[in-house]
Amino acid sequence: MQRQPAFANTGSIDNNMAPADAAMLPVEPDHTFDNTTDRTGFTRALADWTSTVDDAELGGPAFAWARHAMLDWIAVTLAAAREPLVEMLVAEYAGLRDLPCALVGSPLRAEPAQAALINGAAGHALDFDDVASAMRGHPTVPVAPAALAVAQVTGASGKELLRALILGHEVESRIGEVVGEEQYRLGLHPTGATGTLGAAAACARLGGLDPVRTAHALGLAATQAAGLKCMFGTMAKPLHAGKAAMNGVIAARLAARGFTANASGIECEQGFGRTQAPAALAFPPTFERRAGMAIERTLFKFHASCYLTHSTIEAVRQACREHRIDLDALESMTIFVSGPHRGVCDIANPQTGLEIKFAIQHLAALAMDGAPTASLALYSPETALAPRYVRARQRIGLQVVPGPDRNAATVEIVTRDGRTLRAEANVAVPADDLAMQWRRLVDKAQAIVVPRIGAAKFAKLVSVVDTLDRLPSVEPLFEAMQ
Template sequence: MSALTATRIPSSAAGLPPRITQELAARSAALCYTDLPEDVRLRVCQCLLDWIGVTLAGACEPLVHMLAEEAREQGGHAQATVVGHAMATSTRQAALINGAASHALDYDDVNMACTGHPSVVLIPALLALAESRGVSGRDFMTAFAAGYETMCLLGLATGEAQYAKGFHTTATLGTIGAAAACARLLQLDADDTATAFGIASTMAAGLKSMFGTMCKPLHAGRASADGLQAAQLAARGFTSCADAIECPQGFMATHGGNASLETAVPNGGWHLRHNLFKFHAACYGTHAAIEAARRLRLQHALRPEDVRFVTVRVGAASEGVCNIAEPLTGLEAKFSLRHTVAMALAGVDTAGLDSFSDDAVHAPDVVALRERVTVELAPQCPGLTLGEVVIETHTGTMLRQRHDSGRPAKDLHEQQQRLEDKFRRLVEPVLDASERDALIDMVARLDTLTDLSPLAGMLARRACARLL
């Protein structure tokens, strides 16, 4: 703990909300590898594999090239790998670029406890820090779990207030989650970890109004980079409020939330057990409706010409997230319930990246079907993971299907196979079969790696060159 400390009366002494900052910091700092159950360790490896796949694929997106070129112009010490670009830069720049790349396709994992995307803010910062400092796979796994649990605990403590206000919680909660992960990797004690949370809190930002633009993936990169910097500054003795999350004019007061951690611990004890992976290349808020529409098409052998009218019922939260009525770009289509449901009913592969190109969004058959889709905000479908699709056919038949996309997989081995299939498909354009297999194998034995240099080395190749 630095000799320089912020002076503030603890919130509990002032009769204010509980000491959330200190409690979160203590939990995070105390976490050890041996605390992680076997299934949680497997889930950490699955998160990393999925992250590598979406990041290698996303590294070739224009927004990532812009960020990489900006880093090249600015220069800096070559401390950490920029995935897919055959370059190394500072840890902060690497976290920024890799975080944006991993969220560029909106194909990364989700946890509804934080209504956001944990891996895209945690892994870029941790990978940059681990590569520059030479830490083991087990230390990486422990730090990832610490950041993940912190982000989700804080998400439940703040409730839905932040998201309802218009904050992108991947950015806001993610900045503190990344700070927790990096503080754990740096082996900071509870007091210094709380300081890191304070530094992260004052940098946390990101607006939902930016969904459908390049700024949404930038949110993930910024959260990762800012969380990393918060932990590094705390390690140097930088000061902040020791109760920054819950104090007056602090994180919760300004961003939203007023609960305690008492109701934030999930059944089973680990938020990682509730991680959700994407198998459609669109906003997770569209997944329930996609699955419902897809099932109706397959069960009833529906053709687009059979469909007279479609009603999609979703929660009110979808309005500011994934209800772009007339998408003009592939990126906007990822946030359009009308368009993604039309894709599902037309038999378009919603798992394929090409299906969300700028040209594909204007496909006449999909656009014509989209004109028959109406979205209703329904109280019977709360949150972002429940959806109902009702189809009226030209023969007058009414077809109805509901789906809940918020249920995590029970069979982890089946999930592993699906993730490996997704991974291979994502990186096929940039890696050959032997490289794909080598990465899958390396991630599977992450806990045996004494340092992550071999992994970083495999990600450092100029994969995007194959697509240029």
């Protein structure tokens, strides 16, 4: 007999839907929900792995990385709780009444899908959240808010929440490896598109869906996956993350009720892969099990700007340190990169703080001037329009050259005294010292969260996240995030 999903009795997906008790009704016999159905094909194989993989296969290091990712995501979400775009979403979708899911940094609550939307958009509002090279996007921000919402309504433990985050990262990265640069080149934002599938996988596991229902959840996620790169530098970019989280929740909860989709929706002829990256390689017919999880290759941001600008910032700083120069020495600069910086982070004349995050020439000038690029306060209209930086960025060029690594950057600086200086950097190297990475993440979180919640509550938050895999419930986590 088919096992019931864990969220069979967890409340409706939104206020206008029938009670979720309907999910307890028996599903009519149908080949789409027959557990003996052939599971060949990438979507089915991925669903089978997602719903059955055990902690031994995931490994202890993956859970440590998941705690790091959770701390970082909570910190950037808390720091963004009062951003205008977040306040708009809260005004539209949250309420004071007895709703099941908490919002990060707010006393208000929401239905599961809407909580995922708000928390997901908030987590990406500052563009300070983690990234993944294989996914070519931000892996935690679509998955964590979706998983948190479902964890609340299912009564999941802290370890179950972390497991879901690990699975979501894995799904995003495996799909990202196949669609690759093609998806990004066509103008699609992987955080919103591929992230929807990662969120659905995490929610399906937390909801206790079997392999067949999980395949349908992935199909439902595939048909909702979206996000356009032309929205970078606007409020719509964080909305991509929120919608990915929301749609992942919806996909898993509907699949739990028996809602069907194409169970080959990722790899079929007109599926996710063929439509979002038509020139990419085909998806394999099986899901290869590997040692080491994708979450162990997560890259964390220590500058509050687009990740593609970070290597440039570091290269400029290196040149300034080695040659003891600053912005007053600048005659001209050329930034050499090999990745898709054009149309992503090359806003020539930023006018707002948000646009600075995607203005690599302006950021290079800030780095050369010793400005604190990790400080949220730096990203303001005043900084964008400061005459000193406007003049400097006009002497900085961006040149795209062939190269094997989209994240690496080389800068060539010509000084006023006639010297030509070169420096290079590549920040896209996962940490091998987890203790040091944890300290850096705590320091980053402290700088942006303490002004919001105070030192005592921040210390409690760090303690809760550090012991999350031993907590029987996620409620202490939400108490610490308010």
